[in-house]
């Protein structure tokens with residue numbers, strides 16, 4: 001154990017941690033959902049801090065425009081067509097071989113969130129959409145798991161701890177889901193790297209306090225930061241649970257956890273793309289699919305994904321049955337394209 005602790009000496013020296021509490025961190029488990037700008041910074045600090053088990057879940061692959069702020073990725077990852085979760089896991093495991101890091105390339109949804117977050121002491125939000133955040137919120141409040149919300153856009157960011165039954169939840173604060181297209185995204189408003197770094201760093205500091213059980217020291221406000229105008233604000237949200245009659249934590253209605261229909265589509269903001277996932281499709285044999293599609297289009301494939309293009313639509317197909325289809329923002333068009341080329 002002594003040797004194992006050596007790498008954490010500076011953290012152990014810090015008066016609020018120490019040797020015994022470092023061991024608590026080494027026996028803790030964190031799940032990072034979404035591995036973009038926020039997820040890469042969060043998972044890097046969690047890895048370096050020695051959180052014993054880290055699971056990274058991300059549905060996407062890496063694009064050149066990600067490199068400006070998604071600090072675990074490089075140009076090689078793009079030429080190798082690595083999904084974000086896989087590229088992150090490889091880098092992180094090189095940083096710390098003494099912890100367990102899992103990469104899961106999939107879209108988290110109501111049907112798999114329980115399985116994907118099994119054993120989590122804390123869940124860290126690295127997503128880019130309210131649909132997934134409200135799903136995480138429903139799941140965590142229902143199952144009494146702490147999670148940390150974080151978001152950033154432009155030079156501004158938000159951070160909030162959600163300790164079920166103790167602090168307001170995300171729906172207490174953002175009562176209904178913003179309509180798609182009504183709020184800015186990284187793809188429309190841009191973003192500078194440092195705000196993601198700050199938001200993600202704050203999340204890890206809060207995560208460490210929560211994992212160590214320092215509940216009296218955790219932040220209970222909604223933190224708002226603007227690095228361009230150098231503003232840091234703590235917004236008191238303590239009364240919102242009562243005021244808003246929150247459907248999640250007061251009425252125990254978990255609508256984001258409930259099943260809708262067999263085919264799930266998600267509009268990917270700013271990309272003019274839709275993700276389609278069929279509950280019936282199960283795992284896809286990419287090699288088999290490549291043979292089948294050769295007559296239709298040029299196909300490229302690696303162990304993690306298959307790509308092909310038909311007219312204005314580029315398809316990226318994953319082994320879990322998911323496909324991202326570009327060139328449309330319409331879910332029924334995307335469903336039709338999916339069924340035409342991949343079957344339902």
Ligand SMILES: [Zn+2]
Nearest residue numbers: 169172246249
């Ligand atoms: Zn609530």
